[in-house]
Amino acid sequence: MIYLDNSATTKPFPEVIESYAAVAANYFGNPSSLHRIGMEAEKLLIQARAQIASLLDVNSSEIYFTSGGTEGNNMALKGISRHFRSRGKHIITTSIEHDSIKRVMEQLEQDGYSISYLPVNEEGFVSVDDIKKLIQNDTILVSIMHVNNETGAIQPIKEIGKLLTQYPKVYFHVDGVQAIGKTLLSLREYHIDLYTMSAHKFHGLKGTGILYAKEGIKISPLLAGGGQERDIRSGTENVAGAVATAKALRMQMENYKNQFGKMLELNKFIRSQLESMDGVIVHTPVNSVPHIINFSAEGVKAEVLIHALEEKGIFLSTTSACSSKTNKVSKTLLAMGVPENIAESSFRISLAYENELKEIQEAMAVLNETIKWLRGVMNR
Amino acid sequence: MKYDRILIRYGELSTKGKNRKKFVDKLRSSIVDALSRFPGIKIDGQRDRMYVILNGTDAEAVVNSLRNIFGIQSFSPAIKVDRDLELLKDAALELVTSIYRDGNTFKVSARRSDKTFSLDTNELNHFFGSHILKNIPGIKVDVKNPDITLQVEVRSEAVYLSSENFAGAGGLPSGASGKAVLMLSGGLDSPVAGYLSAKRGLELEGVHFFSPPFTSERAKQKVIDIGNVLASMNGRFVLHIVPFTEIQQLIHKQIPENYTMTATRRLMLRITDEVRRRQEALAIITGESLGQVASQTIESMFAINAVTTTPIIRPLITSDKSDIVEIAKSIGTYDISIRPYEDCCTVFVPASPKTKPKKEKVEFYESFVDFEPMIKEAVDKIETLILTGKQEENSLLENLF
Numbered sequence: 001m002i003y004l005d006n007s008a009t010t011k012p013f014p015e016v017i018e019s020y021a022a023v024a025a026n027y028f029g030n031p032s033s034l035h036r037i038g039m040e041a042e043k044l045l046i047q048a049r050a051q052i053a054s055l056l057d058v059n060s061s062e063i064y065f066t067s068g069g070t071e072g073n074n075m076a077l078k079g080i081s082r083h084f085r086s087r088g089k090h091i092i093t094t095s096i097e098h099d100s101i102k103r104v105m106e107q108l109e110q111d112g113y114s115i116s117y118l119p120v121n122e123e124g125f126v127s128v129d130d131i132k133k134l135i136q137n138d139t140i141l142v143s144i145m146h147v148n149n150e151t152g153a154i155q156p157i158k159e160i161g162k163l164l165t166q167y168p169k170v171y172f173h174v175d176g177v178q179a180i181g182k183t184l185l186s187l188r189e190y191h192i193d194l195y196t197m198s199a200h201k202f203h204g205l206k207g208t209g210i211l212y213a214k215e216g217i218k219i220s221p222l223l224a225g226g227g228q229e230r231d232i233r234s235g236t237e238n239v240a241g242a243v244a245t246a247k248a249l250r251m252q253m254e255n256y257k258n259q260f261g262k263m264l265e266l267n268k269f270i271r272s273q274l275e276s277m278d279g280v281i282v283h284t285p286v287n288s289v290p291h292i293i294n295f296s297a298e299g300v301k302a303e304v305l306i307h308a309l310e311e312k313g314i315f316l317s318t319t320s321a322c323s324s325k326t327n328k329v330s331k332t333l334l335a336m337g338v339p340e341n342i343a344e345s346s347f348r349i350s351l352a353y354e355n356e357l358k359e360i361q362e363a364m365a366v367l368n369e370t371i372k373w374l375r376g377v378m379n380r
Numbered sequence: 381m382k383y384d385r386i387l388i389r390y391g392e393l394s395t396k397g398k399n400r401k402k403f404v405d406k407l408r409s410s411i412v413d414a415l416s417r418f419p420g421i422k423i424d425g426q427r428d429r430m431y432v433i434l435n436g437t438d439a440e441a442v443v444n445s446l447r448n449i450f451g452i453q454s455f456s457p458a459i460k461v462d463r464d465l466e467l468l469k470d471a472a473l474e475l476v477t478s479i480y481r482d483g484n485t486f487k488v489s490a491r492r493s494d495k496t497f498s499l500d501t502n503e504l505n506h507f508f509g510s511h512i513l514k515n516i517p518g519i520k521v522d523v524k525n526p527d528i529t530l531q532v533e534v535r536s537e538a539v540y541l542s543s544e545n546f547a548g549a550g551g552l553p554s555g556a557s558g559k560a561v562l563m564l565s566g567g568l569d570s571p572v573a574g575y576l577s578a579k580r581g582l583e584l585e586g587v588h589f590f591s592p593p594f595t596s597e598r599a600k601q602k603v604i605d606i607g608n609v610l611a612s613m614n615g616r617f618v619l620h621i622v623p624f625t626e627i628q629q630l631i632h633k634q635i636p637e638n639y640t641m642t643a644t645r646r647l648m649l650r651i652t653d654e655v656r657r658r659q660e661a662l663a664i665i666t667g668e669s670l671g672q673v674a675s676q677t678i679e680s681m682f683a684i685n686a687v688t689t690t691p692i693i694r695p696l697i698t699s700d701k702s703d704i705v706e707i708a709k710s711i712g713t714y715d716i717s718i719r720p721y722e723d724c725c726t727v728f729v730p731a732s733p734k735t736k737p738k739k740e741k742v743e744f745y746e747s748f749v750d751f752e753p754m755i756k757e758a759v760d761k762i763e764t765l766i767l768t769g770k771q772e773e774n775s776l777l778e779n780l781f
Contacts, residue, residue, distance in 0.1 A: 019779075019780045019781070022779075022780060023780060034596060034598075036597055039596075039597050039598050039601065042598070043601065044777070044780070047777075047781065048781070051781055059715065060715050061715055243780050243781065246781055247780070247781055250781065
């Protein structure tokens with residue numbers, strides 16, 4: 001099996017599963033309980049939070065555990081917009097966001113907020129100047145994804161953060177689900193107020209995630225209840241999940257430090273292979289994370305190629321996994337101005353640090369043959 | 381450019397006359413502790429400088445470990461070069477080239493502690509400056525506000541080149557001022573008082589009063605976590621946990637309610653003083669700040685302090701709460717201190733404690749009980765922890781993360 005769909009989800013590190021199992025079995029206490037069993041669980045939660053904070057170079061009090069990217073994005077967007085509704089109802093985002101941003105924006109629109117959607121250029125990047133032009137007196141929030149889930153493009157987050165320092169009343173949310181451990185990030189230096197992460201995208205477990213919210217930021221909670229996570233996210237804490245997340249993040253960050261060079265090599269190899277194939281167009285721009293490569297194979301029906309590759313043990317995806325079932329054409333590619341017939345036959349290879357050159361070589365050879373074979377069959 | 385050493389400047393220490401050797405030795409041992417995870421490094425201590433020889437260790441990691449060591453005024457990653465102008469020229473150029481970005485300006489700041497060197501300071505500046513100007517296209521000189529400052533230090537044994545200066549933590553080396561005990565409650569103030577004392581070179585041992593079941597394991601854990609933060613500044617931190625339940629109950633029974641707080645504080649101080657005597661320390665440090673709570677009025681302090689003649693150092697006595705919070709945040713104890721668990725100071729607090737207690741009255745109330753044997757017993761039953769600043773000593777837990 002050669003698994004190249006790591007932006008859909010990653011395989012959990014075995015060490016992460018071990019930690020989860022050990023904590024779930026041995027430290028099952030409720031961190032809010034007064035007795036020792038509760039305290040032991042609480043200690044682990046504190047340590048998990050501290051480790052994540054230190055890996056992200058922020059304070060423990062700025063880390064909130066969530067159930068994943070969708071919840072983090074909902075919490076950030078709804079939390080800020082509800083809390084500051086009296087200040088303004090204008091929000092800026094992009095036309096290429098993940099559905100967990102896009103659909104929330106649609107809900108907010110129904111609640112009377114006005115949303116501006118930034119266009120992207122043909123490489124898929126938003127422009128800082130466009131944001132500047134859109135900011136109004138009643139703008140309360142700018143939400144931009146860090147790395148696009150379909151193409152891997154890295155948005156100019158640092159520059160946007162710098163721009164927004166001139167507008168102290170505008171909060172800056174970044175959806176970092178595809179970015180964490182794959183590209184440079186300095187939450188402080190980039191002036192990010194809220195940052196969403198999902199553990200299963202970095203070899204953690206489904207149902208666990210992190211929201212960073214800068215000290216002093218007020219957000220209204222989505223869930224009311226026992227007041228856990230400093231009243232922002234009620235519900236008995238998932239201690240085992242938090243410990244597993246802390247471990248996964250540490251290992252991912254170590255991989256980022258040690259294996260990023262290998263990732264660049266793999267990316268270079270894949271690009272050169274794709275570019276040498278007839279009728280194959282690479283959509284991923286240069287300024288992208290090396291983990292994601294999006295391309296179209298003209299005249300090849302996307303779903304057919306996915307299944308043909310699957311028969312040979314190679315797993316990649318058409319567009320982002322969440323929306324691929326609905327059989328829609330990639331919104332990101334359309335927003336970049338890619339013609340619909342090309343966008344229809346687009347694919348995404350997404351790598352993990354554990355991928356090795358040998359398997360990538362094999363996968364690319366199979367891909368090349370399969371595309372040729374399908375074209376032969378289907379054009380008959 | 382690979383730095384081969386880090387140059388450490390002592391600042392205040394260099395002026396300490398006869399004590400200097402002792403101070404330098406203390407500083408060296410703090411540095412050895414802080415850098416113990418880098419096996420390759422060597423430390424070369426001199427009268428007015430210390431060098432950490434990297435032997436291939438990553439300079440950045442070492443720099444981060446040096447930031448919090450008391451007694452260092454500033455430090456710079458540096459390269460040692462033989463006193464040969466040709467070699468120096470090449471090394472300086474390589475150094476500046478490695479950090480130069482388009483549009484950067486620079487200046488040369490030469491110093492000559494060895495006056496026999498063939499070039500004087502001005503000539504050195506000119507010599508390096510012109511070589512760099514000639515060889516890096518586009519670089520300009522800006523003596524007022526340069527992006528890059530090439531520091532050249534000519535000493536009798538060699539020449540040192542560096543380009544970055546990091547501020548050290550200042551103060552005096554850990555332990556250089558002797559030993560004191562710190563009364564540690566778990567609140568915001570006492571860790572800050574401890575930090576400030578440690579910064580002036582005091583070696584600290586902590587005393588914490590623990591009254592189960594009236595105070596919880598969590599309150600104790602809070603103090604242990606704070607102790608670990610203090611340990612990370614000093615290399616280690618000894619924490620004495622005093623069983624206080626019996627004494628506290630007895631006070632509650634014997635002393636009129638509005639004087640229990642004063643009597644409790646007096647007994648805590650007596651116990652702390654006994655710990656101090658046994659540990660051969662010479663002062664007691666508290667986080668008291670004038671007027672903050674009932675026990676910290678000047679009248680209360682007079683009545684409480686009367687139990688001992690040991691110097692009591694109150695680093696925060698005139699500090700405002702907001703300033704204390706600021707320091708607590710910067711040293712990393714704030715988040716721990718605000719965890720909401722009862723400690724022994726809050727549980728038995730009477731509804732209306734005397735803010736102006738009389739020393740004679742509290743002495744009179746206490747005179748009906750002989751506390752001395754109980755003090756001895758409490759001190760004998762102390763649980764002593766040696767904290768090293770590592771997050772978790774339990775290896776099983778470490779594997780989880």
